[in-house]
Amino acid sequence: MELYFEDIQVGQEMPTLVAEPINKIQQVMYAGASGDFNALHLDDDFAKALGMQGGVITAGMQVMGKVGQAITDWVPKKYLKKFGVRFSGITKPGNIITVTGKVIDKQASNQLITCEVTAQDETGNVKITGRFEAVLPSKSKNT
Amino acid sequence: MADKSKLGKKYPTIVWEVERGKIRELVRAIGDKNPIYSNREIAEKEGYQDCPASPTFLTIPTMVAGSMATAVLDLQINFAMVLHGEEEYEYYREIYPGDVISGVPTVMSIEEKTSKSGRAMDMVTMEIVYTNQRAEKVAKVRSVIVERK
Secondary structure (H helix, E strand, O other): OOOOHHHOOOOOEEEEEEOOOOOHHHHHHHHHHHOOOOHHHOOHHHHHHOOOOOOOOOOHHHHHHHHHHHHHHHOOHHHEEEEEEEEOOOOOOOOOOEEEEEEEEEEOOOOEEEEEEEEEOOOOOEEEEEEEEEEOOOOOOOO | OOOHHHOOOEOOOEEEEOOHHHHHHHHHHHOOOOHHHOOHHHHHHOOOOOOOOOOOOOHHHHHHHOHHHHHHHHOOOOHHHEEEEEEEEEEOOOOOOOOEEEEOOEEEEEEEEEOOOOOEEEEEEEEEEEEOOOOOEEEEEEEEEEEEO
């Protein structure tokens, strides 16, 4: 079903994404896929030596990828114009990431919507805050 | 602290050939099952020319080129105290398999800040504008590296 600019209201919530718990295998896959071989994400002994008590931590970009998934599950990727995040907390294997978002602005002149997004774990600890902008098609115009 | 004389400095151009398998591999690692990234027919039905790169795909050329690590060393930042603070993408065009994209990592700003907990830190902002083989701008990546004191 097509998403139109006219269907979006300021204050409207984006569909929530609840991810599978992050596991270490997935972190290895992410390292291979992204080229980020920082041992902090892969080697428990190394991470512990740097003060991470439970061992490895998750790459921030891996969590951002999950936020990107949540956005493009709702807004088709081709409409996404800008996507930025701030990394505010450490994610670890076992964490269940929930991504939520809300429309904070819409501009009729260019059919642009601006939304805030947040990724947090099962205890409500915030990992990422960010925002994105998308230009949506209009029911009245061909875009 | 970060070497402020490096403001505006440009690092070697990153050149990256976009492979179909790499687009798929990244979304698989993320756990993003959207079929547009792996099924060309579905992607075309959804209005793409081919399977597009996912929103955070441009992390790959940067990581593989090691441009952040190069910058961290060059800026004399203490590697053990580095955090990835922010990441932002502006999208101008889709990136497709077979595209050859290139961009120049540039130091845009070096600022001293104080965290909420009162801790001093340096924030280094790097920017890369990627163009494709037709010299069309495809995206801008802005990364903020934080050095805790």
